[in-house]
Amino acid sequence: MELLSVVVPCYNEEETVADFYAEFIKNEPFLKNRGMDFEIIYINDGSRDGTAAEIKKLHEKDERVHMVSFSRNFGKEAGLFAGLEHARGDYVVAMDVDLQDPPSLLPEMFSYIDRGYDSVATRRVTRKGEPPIRSFFARCFYKLMRMISKTEIVDGARDYRLMTRQMVDAILSMPEYNRFTKGIYGWVGFETYWLEYENIERVKGETKWSFWKLLLYSIEGIMAFSTVPLSIAAVVGILFCIIAFLAMIFIIVRAMIWGDPVAGWPSTACIITLVAGVQLFCIGIIGQYLAKTYMEVKNRPIYIVKEKF
Ligand code: UDP
Ligand code: MG
Numbered sequence: 631m632e633l634l635s636v637v638v639p640c641y642n643e644e645e646t647v648a649d650f651y652a653e654f655i656k657n658e659p660f661l662k663n664r665g666m667d668f669e670i671i672y673i674n675d676g677s678r679d680g681t682a683a684e685i686k687k688l689h690e691k692d693e694r695v696h697m698v699s700f701s702r703n704f705g706k707e708a709g710l711f712a713g714l715e716h717a718r719g720d721y722v723v724a725m726d727v728d729l730q731d732p733p734s735l736l737p738e739m740f741s742y743i744d745r746g747y748d749s750v751a752t753r754r755v756t757r758k759g760e761p762p763i764r765s766f767f768a769r770c771f772y773k774l775m776r777m778i779s780k781t782e783i784v785d786g787a788r789d790y791r792l793m794t795r796q797m798v799d800a801i802l803s804m805p806e807y808n809r810f811t812k813g814i815y816g817w818v819g820f821e822t823y824w825l826e827y828e829n830i831e832r833v834k835g836e837t838k839w840s841f842w843k844l845l846l847y848s849i850e851g852i853m854a855f856s857t858v859p860l861s862i863a864a865v866v867g868i869l870f871c872i873i874a875f876l877a878m879i880f881i882i883v884r885a886m887i888w889g890d891p892v893a894g895w896p897s898t899a900c901i902i903t904l905v906a907g908v909q910l911f912c913i914g915i916i917g918q919y920l921a922k923t924y925m926e927v928k929n930r931p932i933y934i935v936k937e938k939f
Contacts, residue, residue, distance in 0.1 A: 634661065634668040637713030637724045639706050644680040645834040646727045647672065651688050651695065654725075654733040664740065671696045672727070673713050676703035682937075689939060699937040706838075707809040708933040710789060714798050716938070723792040728832040731790035739792045739825060748820035749793045753786040754829040764841065771848045778858035782816045783851070784824065791815065806854070807926050810847075813855040853922055860919060863912035870905060 636654065640647060654670065661668055672685045674697055688695040698712050710724055721743070725731040731752065739750040757765040772785035789811055793801075800818040815822075839847075852859065 632664075632666045632721070633719040634666055635713075635717030635719030635722045636668060636670045637673065637710060637717060637722060638670060638727050639673045639675055639709030639713065639724075640677060640681050640685075640727045641675040641703060641706070641709075641838050642677045642679045642681060643727045643835060644677070644684050646729065646832075647681060647684040648688065649833055650725075650727045650729060650733075651692075653729055657733055657736050660737050667694075669694050669696060669717075669719065671698060671713050671716055673697075673709040674699040675706065675709045676700045697937070697939055698935055701934040701936040704933040706789075707811055710811055711802075711809060712933050712935070714802055717798065720795050721792060722795070722798045724789050726788075726790065728835060730830050730832055731788060732827070732830060735790075735825065735827070736792070742823040742825070743792065743794070745823075746821070747823045748797050749791060749815075749822045750825055751784075751815065751822050752788050752790040752825045752827060753784055754788060755786060755826045756829050757786070758829045759831040760829065764844070767841075767844075767848075771851070775852065775855070778852070779813070779856040781813050781855045783812050783855070784816075787812055787815075794820075796820075805932070807928075807930060807932060808850060808854050808922050809932065810851040810854040813851060817855070849918070853918060857919070859915045863915045866908055867912060870908060874905075 638650060651670065658668075670688075672681075672688075672695070674682050674685060682697065682699055685695065685697045689697065696716070698716055700708070700712070713724065714722060723736070723739070725733060735752065742750045757768070769785065772783065775783045797818060797820050800820070801814055804814055804818070
């Protein structure tokens with residue numbers, strides 16, 4: 631019998647854990663029909679509420695429910711990775727617990743697997759119910775990514791994705807510490823079918839992503855899948871050298887022809903501040919990459935398990 635593993639990252643989700651189970655279980659007849667068994671792996675990402683207790687309750691009712699509990703909050707990326715590592719299935723699907731990734735799409739997703747795709751991904755075509763500012767910055771991020779990264783990162787792509795074992799193993803072969811899953815999915819390749827649906831609002835609870843967290847996450851994404859910012863630093867540096875060189879020639883020629891009246895303090899001060907600013911900016915970019923490299927070189931584990939069943 632084939633096995634489907636469902637990976638569900640949870641952080642302070644006591645309200646939604648049971649709802650998710652109830653919704654997912656509606657797929658049971660479909661899976662049985664296919665001759666397929668399933669396991670649900672909840673990743674408890676250091677929740678501070680009753681999430682773990684809720685998952686335990688489900689486990690007592692249904693042995694196909696499992697939990698991997700982290701020693702603290704490691705972030706959704708770490709949760710997804712842990713889920714893929716613990717999944718034993720021939721197929722693995724990652725879903726959010728808040729039902730924004732509707733489990734009812736599974737039969738349709740499998741129909742594309744049957745047509746020979748290695749993976750069925752989802753993207754939302756609208757961002758209904760999201761603050762406009764957030765949508766605006768999200769759009770800008772994807773536009774920028776398309777310009778500066780060779781890895782394809784699709785606008786509106788969700789982490790909701792059904793994959794074959796082969797693709798999961800490919801993802802597991804990338805044990806990088808700074809994980810940007812949307813980029814990793816694109817990087818490993820394979821035939822992917824994109825299923826589109828309208829944005830669905832979270833059933834209960836609140837989003838765990840503040841604007842600040844999203845901003846940092848987007849920087850993570852850019853740095854993990856592009857080194858273009860490093861070249862920007864170099865290009866800007868060269869540009870300023872050329873400008874400075876021309877200015878030097880101009881000043882020397884002017885001094886030789888008209889002498890050197892002491893004037894121009896304001897403009898000098900402006901130039902110094904501007905150039906210093908650009909230098910600090912470029913050093914900052916380099917520093918960011920250095921910091922990421924530093925974390926990567928330390929080779930720390932991506933997550934630490936406290937309990938699992
Ligand atoms: N999540 C997680 N760890 C975190 C933040 C979020 O495991 O540090 C989970 C969360 O429980 C949910 C999913 O990631 O299942 C998506 O989070 P959320 O719904 O808050 O994000 P949004 O849908 O608003 O982007
Ligand atoms: Mg959500």
